Amino acid sequence: MNLFSLTRRKTFARGVHPASHKSTAGTPIRRMPFAPRILLPLAQHIGKPAVPIVSVGQEVVRGQPIARADGFLSVPLHAPVDGVVEAIELRPSARGPWTETIVIRTFEASTQEVRWSEPRDMDALSAREILQAIQDTGMVGLGGAAFPSHAKLSVPEDKPIHTLVVNGCECEPYLTCDHRLMLERSADLMRGIGYAMRAVGARQAVIGIEDNKPDAIASLAAMVPEGGQIRVVAVKTKYPQGAEKMLVKAALGLKVPAGGLPADVGAVVNNVGTLAMLGSLLPQGQGMTERVVTVTGPGIKRPGDYWVPLGTPMRTVLDWAGAESVSEREIILGGPMMGQAVASLDVPVTKGVSGILVFDQRKIQEEEARKRYPCIKCGECVKACPMGLNPSMLGMLAGAREYDLMGTDYHLGDCFECGCCTYVCPSNIPLVQQFRVAKAILRERAQAIHEALAAEQAAAQAELAQVMEHLPIDDESHLTGQRFDFGHAEGEGRKLGGSRHKINPHPTDKP
Ligand code: SF4
Ligand code: SF4
Numbered sequence: 384m385n386l387f388s389l390t391r392r393k394t395f396a397r398g399v400h401p402a403s404h405k406s407t408a409g410t411p412i413r414r415m416p417f418a419p420r421i422l423l424p425l426a427q428h429i430g431k432p433a434v435p436i437v438s439v440g441q442e443v444v445r446g447q448p449i450a451r452a453d454g455f456l457s458v459p460l461h462a463p464v465d466g467v468v469e470a471i472e473l474r475p476s477a478r479g480p481w482t483e484t485i486v487i488r489t490f491e492a493s494t495q496e497v498r499w500s501e502p503r504d505m506d507a508l509s510a511r512e513i514l515q516a517i518q519d520t521g522m523v524g525l526g527g528a529a530f531p532s533h534a535k536l537s538v539p540e541d542k543p544i545h546t547l548v549v550n551g552c553e554c555e556p557y558l559t560c561d562h563r564l565m566l567e568r569s570a571d572l573m574r575g576i577g578y579a580m581r582a583v584g585a586r587q588a589v590i591g592i593e594d595n596k597p598d599a600i601a602s603l604a605a606m607v608p609e610g611g612q613i614r615v616v617a618v619k620t621k622y623p624q625g626a627e628k629m630l631v632k633a634a635l636g637l638k639v640p641a642g643g644l645p646a647d648v649g650a651v652v653n654n655v656g657t658l659a660m661l662g663s664l665l666p667q668g669q670g671m672t673e674r675v676v677t678v679t680g681p682g683i684k685r686p687g688d689y690w691v692p693l694g695t696p697m698r699t700v701l702d703w704a705g706a707e708s709v710s711e712r713e714i715i716l717g718g719p720m721m722g723q724a725v726a727s728l729d730v731p732v733t734k735g736v737s738g739i740l741v742f743d744q745r746k747i748q749e750e751e752a753r754k755r756y757p758c759i760k761c762g763e764c765v766k767a768c769p770m771g772l773n774p775s776m777l778g779m780l781a782g783a784r785e786y787d788l789m790g791t792d793y794h795l796g797d798c799f800e801c802g803c804c805t806y807v808c809p810s811n812i813p814l815v816q817q818f819r820v821a822k823a824i825l826r827e828r829a830q831a832i833h834e835a836l837a838a839e840q841a842a843a844q845a846e847l848a849q850v851m852e853h854l855p856i857d858d859e860s861h862l863t864g865q866r867f868d869f870g871h872a873e874g875e876g877r878k879l880g881g882s883r884h885k886i887n888p889h890p891t892d893k894p
Contacts, residue, residue, distance in 0.1 A: 392594060393636075394619035395629040397769045399803045401556050401622055401720065403595060407679050408559040412567060412688045414495070415703055417464050421487040421694035422474055422731040423449070428523045429530045430456030435485060441468045446499035446669055449485055458521045458531045460485070461670030463692035465493035477716055477733070479726040487694070501668035505578060513582040513665075520664045521671045521734075525656040526550065526561075526625070527717050529735030532657055536582045538646045545649040547585040548634055549576055549658060551592040551599065552618065552625030555718025558738045560675040561655050563688045565592070565599040568659040569606050575662030576613060583651050588613045590655070591634040595620040622720060623801040627652045629769055641770075641797050656737075676732060678704040682713055682741035691732045697739065698728040706741045713747055715740040720802040756810040764804035764814060770797045774804035774814045781817035786824050795821060 426432035433450035443449055443462040450460040466487040474484035508516060518533035538544050549572075553561040565572065576588050590607075592600050594617045604615040618624055618633045628639040630652060637648040645652050660671065673693060679686035684705025691700060701709060715722040717738050732739075764774035772794055780789045789795040795818060804814040 392619040393591075393616060393633040394621055394624065395632045395769060397767055397771075397803070398621045398623060398629070399767050399806050400620075401806060403620075404557045404679075405559050405562070405595075407557075407677060407686050407688055408562050408596075410563075410687050412560075412563045412675055412690055415689045415691045415695065415700065417489045417493050417692055418695045418699040419489055420469070420696070421462075421464055421466065421489060421692065422696060423460055423463075423485045423487070423694040424474070424476055424482045424731070424733060425450055425460065425484065426476075426482050427460070427529060427693075427733040427735065428458050429528065430454075430458075430534070432483065433457060433460045435471055437468050437485070439468050439470060442466070443468060443487065444498040445493065445495075446497035446672055448499070448670060449487075452518060452521075456531060456534055458518060458523060458533075459670065461499070461521055461672050462487060463672040463694055464489040465498065466490050475727045475730055477725050477727075477730045477736075478723065484731075497667075497669050497672065499669070503666065503668045505666050510582050510584060513578055516665055516668075517578075517582070517661060520661065520669070522657060522661055522664065523671075523734045524654055525660065525674060525734070525737065526654040527721070527735055527737050529733070532653070532661065535653070536579060536651060538583055538651060542646040543649060544583040544585045544646065544651050545587065546635060546651075547576065547580050547583060547588040548627075548631055548645065548650050548652045549588055549590040549655055550625055550627075550630055550652055551590055551596070551603075551655040552630060553596075554593060554620070554622045554625040555720055555722075555738070556622075557679050557740055558677045558718050559679075560677045560688045560737055562596050562599055564656050564659045564675060565596070566602055568663070569602055571662035572603070572655055572659040573606055573608075573613070573662065574666070575658030575660070578661055578665055579651075579653055579658055580612075585651065586612070589634045590615045591618045591624075591630050592616070593618055593620040593624055622803065623769060626769065626799060626801060641794065671734065674732075674734060674736070676700070676736055677738040678741075679738070680715075680740040680742050681746060682706050682709055682743045693734060694731045696729060696731050697725065700732060700739060701728070701741065704739075709741055713742050713744065715742070720806065721800060753811045755812060758810055758812060761809060763807040763809065767803040767807045769801060769803060770794075770799070772798055774798075774818075777821075778804075778812055778814045778817055781821050786821045786828075789818075789821050790825050795825070798822075 431453040434453045435450045437449045444465050445462055447462045448459050449462050452459050464487060466489045469488045470486040473481040476482045514533045514537055522532040523529040551565055580588055590603055600615055600617050607613045616634050623629055627645055631637050631639055631645050631650050639645055639648055673690050675688050676691045677688050711725055711728055714725045716725050716736055758775055768774055777789055777793050798818050800815050802815045
């Protein structure tokens, strides 16, 4: 083990240093009991929702597949409890819209035993088979993005991967679930790293851990196999050190191009939690039924990291952790920098929920009372932006609703909504919130243009079909392979590669 790599503080340019508030890091992960009802939305990941393969009234056992993946960018769902399918119906989701959800009534005798598994010999699998096995687990990125893991590891053939970068930074304040998993599930993590390396064909893995977790650094450094294929690198504690591009820069010294992916520089990034789960689930042939969630914040009486069965209602988690009388307004899903407000306490814990933060009324009132001032051009946001953007200018353009300009000239697409600009702004301008709105508007506009083009194309095809129908059947053009397009004045066409001529819409009339 190269001790020098543990003491150097590698990092990226800019970023911020928020207070860490990681008071739960020293407490082992505890288990949360099963809720009487489990709510499993079919869309818990980026991509197409899963398709139910159970029916109402059917009994299921813990670990049993209950919904299948719908294509490549999709993952299956597995029952987290023994129980009976009570309904498949629309239920509220964390972001607000109602989504199709499988509701399971938990049997009182349900235990932790996973009663559905198909153990497999991982050593015998090819890279393609490992990817299929990963999809079968239903695993998604547990860092919060919920992107299907097999899709992330399916890199194009023209982008050879030399390094698997393992993200153990957990740079968001308050969150400690990854930290605890590195300490408690290190053997699973090492196995998962091995599987992922084989899946992408990487010859080495680098585990990047922020230097505020010396116990995790020491624990994993003691476990890396001989031969130097896997290294542990201590990176500077700085937000957003755990963002993919920042970590690749810090751990490998490689700059991912603007608009590109780590695969463009030969790297793939995976979160420690995801790999630890894969290291456990893959050889046992089991699906994902639970995840570790940090439940903390000033409004929680029993803060900690908990194994929470997927589908457990938020209200049940909060009751268990000692926050019985909170409202939606006090809760953030994820970390405070990038987390999202929750629309209702009746939504369940899903695969992408890494943290539930509960703030007390006083803190909320303080935040709401912060007065907003005009931009004073101090440049603090520019100094903080890890992507080298100009948040001040983007903010002014957002105020003027110049969304297109934000995208074309000021690279809004490169903003990954880390919130550093908002954090440092002395005028309390909600920059990142403005950028989210601008991006949503640009996405809607792009979708509208796409739909208009598709409609135009369909109309042109219909028109073409109509004209072709009226062409004389003894017209030799179809025998000689000549084709026409009708993108010109009505009734006028052009032979591809030939001269213009009139198409007679009434073939019985001679031109
Ligand atoms: S939210 Fe976007 S603009 Fe603001 S600092 Fe982060 S990347 Fe830069
Ligand atoms: S930090 Fe705030 S006040 Fe300063 S330049 Fe940026 S937007 Fe303006």
